[in-house]
Amino acid sequence: xxxxxxxxxxxxxxxxxxxxxxxxxxxxxxxxxxxxxxxxxxxxxxxxxxxxxxxxxxxxxxxxxxxxxxxxxxxxxxxxxxxxxxxxxxxxxxxxxxxxxxxxxxxxxxxxxxxxxxxxxxxxxxxxxxxxxxxxxxxxxxxxxxxxxxxxxxxxxxxx
Amino acid sequence: xxxxxxxxxxxxxxxxxxxxxxxxxxxxxxxxxxxxxxxxxxxxxxxxxxxxxxxxxxxxxxxxxxxxxxxxxxxxxxxxxxxxxxxxxxxxxxxxxxxxxxxxxxxxxxxxxxxxxxxxxxxxxxxxxxxxxxxxxxxxxxxxxxxxxxxxxxxxxxxxxxxxxxxxxxxxxxxxxxxxxxxxxxxxxxxxxxxxxxxxxxxxxxxxxxxxxx
Amino acid sequence: xxxxxxxxxxxxxxxxxxxxxxxxxxxxxxxxxxxxxxxxxxxxxxxxxxxxxxxxxxxxxxxxxxxxxxxxxxxxxxxxxxxxxxxxxxxxxxxxxxxxxxxxxxxxxxxxxxxxxxxxxxxxxxxxxxxxxxxxxxxxxxxxxxxxxxxxxxxxxxxxxxxxxxxxxxxxxxxxxxxxxxxxxxxxxxxxxxxxxxxxxxxxxxxxxxxxxxxxxxxxxxxxxxxxxxxxxxxxxxxxxxxxxxxxxxxxxxxxxxxxxxxxxxxxxxxxxxxxxxxxxxxxxxxxxxxxxxx
Numbered sequence: 001x002x003x004x005x006x007x008x009x010x011x012x013x014x015x016x017x018x019x020x021x022x023x024x025x026x027x028x029x030x031x032x033x034x035x036x037x038x039x040x041x042x043x044x045x046x047x048x049x050x051x052x053x054x055x056x057x058x059x060x061x062x063x064x065x066x067x068x069x070x071x072x073x074x075x076x077x078x079x080x081x082x083x084x085x086x087x088x089x090x091x092x093x094x095x096x097x098x099x100x101x102x103x104x105x106x107x108x109x110x111x112x113x114x115x116x117x118x119x120x121x122x123x124x125x126x127x128x129x130x131x132x133x134x135x136x137x138x139x140x141x142x143x144x145x146x147x148x149x150x151x152x153x154x155x156x157x158x159x160x
Numbered sequence: 161x162x163x164x165x166x167x168x169x170x171x172x173x174x175x176x177x178x179x180x181x182x183x184x185x186x187x188x189x190x191x192x193x194x195x196x197x198x199x200x201x202x203x204x205x206x207x208x209x210x211x212x213x214x215x216x217x218x219x220x221x222x223x224x225x226x227x228x229x230x231x232x233x234x235x236x237x238x239x240x241x242x243x244x245x246x247x248x249x250x251x252x253x254x255x256x257x258x259x260x261x262x263x264x265x266x267x268x269x270x271x272x273x274x275x276x277x278x279x280x281x282x283x284x285x286x287x288x289x290x291x292x293x294x295x296x297x298x299x300x301x302x303x304x305x306x307x308x309x310x311x312x313x314x315x316x317x318x319x320x321x322x323x324x325x326x327x328x329x330x331x332x333x334x335x336x337x338x339x340x341x342x343x344x345x346x347x348x349x350x351x352x353x354x355x356x357x358x359x360x361x362x363x364x365x366x367x368x369x370x371x372x373x374x
Numbered sequence: 375x376x377x378x379x380x381x382x383x384x385x386x387x388x389x390x391x392x393x394x395x396x397x398x399x400x401x402x403x404x405x406x407x408x409x410x411x412x413x414x415x416x417x418x419x420x421x422x423x424x425x426x427x428x429x430x431x432x433x434x435x436x437x438x439x440x441x442x443x444x445x446x447x448x449x450x451x452x453x454x455x456x457x458x459x460x461x462x463x464x465x466x467x468x469x470x471x472x473x474x475x476x477x478x479x480x481x482x483x484x485x486x487x488x489x490x491x492x493x494x495x496x497x498x499x500x501x502x503x504x505x506x507x508x509x510x511x512x513x514x515x516x517x518x519x520x521x522x523x524x525x526x527x528x529x530x531x532x533x534x535x536x537x538x539x540x541x542x543x544x545x546x547x548x549x550x551x552x553x554x555x556x557x558x559x560x561x562x563x564x565x566x567x568x569x570x571x572x573x574x575x576x577x578x579x580x581x582x583x584x585x586x587x588x589x590x591x592x593x594x595x596x597x598x599x600x601x602x603x604x605x606x607x608x609x610x611x612x613x614x615x616x617x618x619x620x621x622x623x624x625x626x627x628x629x630x631x632x633x634x635x636x637x638x639x640x641x642x643x644x645x646x647x648x649x650x651x652x653x654x655x656x657x658x659x660x661x662x663x664x665x666x667x668x669x
């Protein structure tokens with residue numbers, strides 16, 4: 001099955017998503033949030049059984065957070081990136097913890113660093129940050145230099 | 161925040177009987193094999209055959225109770241700082257802290273990171289700092305020999321500073337480890353969004369600090 | 375008078391043992407193509423240990439550490455050194471083999487009182503290893519008793535005083551090899567140092583020892599080196615005519631031990647015990663049977 005045929009099959013099985021081919025053996029799927037879990041489970045049964053990771057991008061100009069899932073099919077050696085967008089205010093994405101247990105760890109990290117809620121995920125406690133009270137730090141409106149200056153102090157100020 | 165006590169240096173330097181013991185202490189330093197950060201990669205080359213550290217009497221020891229030196233090799237995140245303070249307080253006296261690399265001195269390459277502290281001096285007393293990112297084994301040996309000379313002269317008294325200024329150190333530690341308030345001025349996200357959109361419409365840079373003056 | 379001689383023997387045991395440890399560290403360093411610490415480094419280490427503050431978790435920890443050192447120093451006072459007997463006893467091997475485990479049991483008691491689970495694991499391994507090496511050593515004792523009808527070390531040394539041909543190392547080679555293997559375990563050197571294991575259990579029994587307790591543990595190790603090598607020299611290498619020659623023979627044995635230490639990796643505790651019983655134990659058994667037949 002060539003890439004084009006695979007893209008057609010995936011588009012047929014997931015109505016409502018936009019499928020496009022990227023370079024080489026990569027496909028890209030843009031899916032609305034309400035179809036996130038069904039799309040991923042369809043792809044899993046279609047042969048993309050390996051979830052490489054879940055990532056998040058902060059599109060601050062467009063006021064949206066984008067979630068990406070990278071799936072890999074060992075049999076066909078094809079890579080699929082599934083993307084979905086949620087608004088930056090009170091973002092929530094249904095969890096895919098039931099499909100892949102390891103997704104729970106990635107969702108925990110995205111929850112800690114971007115503030116995205118994953119209803120259904122049993123463990124969303126903080127993993128890296130110690131006693132964090134501010135904005136989720138990987139959001140683009142978080143000023144890390146200012147935080148470091150106020151929390152830990154820089155030398156130039158203390159030498160006055 | 162209380163200030164450091166002003167105690168004259170002469171009062172806390174070691175006395176004459178201590179100097180005799182310091183002769184032995186400086187020639188048999190045991191360091192805790194606790195590699196806190198990325199700089200620990202320079203410890204195995206310093207200890208193995210080429211740049212042998214054992215010929216100075218410096219050897220690795222497994223637990224804080226047995227060791228004299230605590231090496232802070234590299235950056236210190238908040239989680240590490242909590243454990244480092246606990247380890248430092250477990251060590252029996254006399255004990256010394258050596259800061260490896262630029263990160264304990266002024267933050268190093270992680271100076272603008274929200275997760276790493278910038279000055280280790282504020283939380284535990286550091287006797288000798290070895291600059292570099294990371295210092296090569298030659299620099300490591302140079303720094304440790306400087307520590308040996310300081311101990312011999314009775315001037316490596318960081319642990320006494322910690323005892324005398326304990327309140328100051330504890331205040332700094334609690335300020336960083338037990339926060340109750342957000343550091344950047346809290347702004348609800350709706351207000352921040354409106355401000356960002358207004359700033360964007362006016363042609364300014366996007367991504368100004370949420371608490372920035374506007 | 376014997377009280378003074380016993381005290382002197384105790385200090386001599388510590389001093390000689392620490393010197394041997396220094397030589398051992400130099401041997402390890404040279405095997406690894408390093409310069410290594412100076413020969414007096416263990417003296418500096420022990421003085422530094424006693425010059426630190428230490429934390430004690432329980433009064434049993436204090437008592438246990440002292441008992442550990444005391445048991446081994448008591449064994450050292452009973453060891454005949456080239457005819458010089460600190461304690462007028464003739465060097466009873468059975469009593470020495472009885473006093474040495476008292477040292478380890480005292481250390482076990484003191485260290486378990488520290489409350490650290492890693493210490494408990496280390497002590498478990500140390501006592502398991504003791505089961506491993508006491509069995510071949512006891513069989514060797516029986517074989518020498520069968521040969522010479524005596525269990526006194528000074529008599530054993532005297533029987534072998536007729537030159538190289540009369541040494542038990544030459545007359546009972548299998549027993550000598552078994553004694554060397556058992557000695558490696560008694561000194562807790564690789565491949566039998568699972569009880570220390572710094573990377574696994576954070577130095578096992580010594581995990582909570584700091585300051586003076588660590589100093590006493592060091593001295594206990596030094597005295598155990600002196601006693602164990604002294605035992606093997608008296609049993610198999612013919613004692614000695616003078617004290618310096620005795621120390622020289624002890625040093626040769628300890629250098630052999632440290633040489634093996636520098637080359638081998640570490641056995642797991644069950645591998646170590648099985649190896650000790652199967653190899654050293656079987657050699658000692660064969661030697662026992664041979665001695666019963668020949669003598």
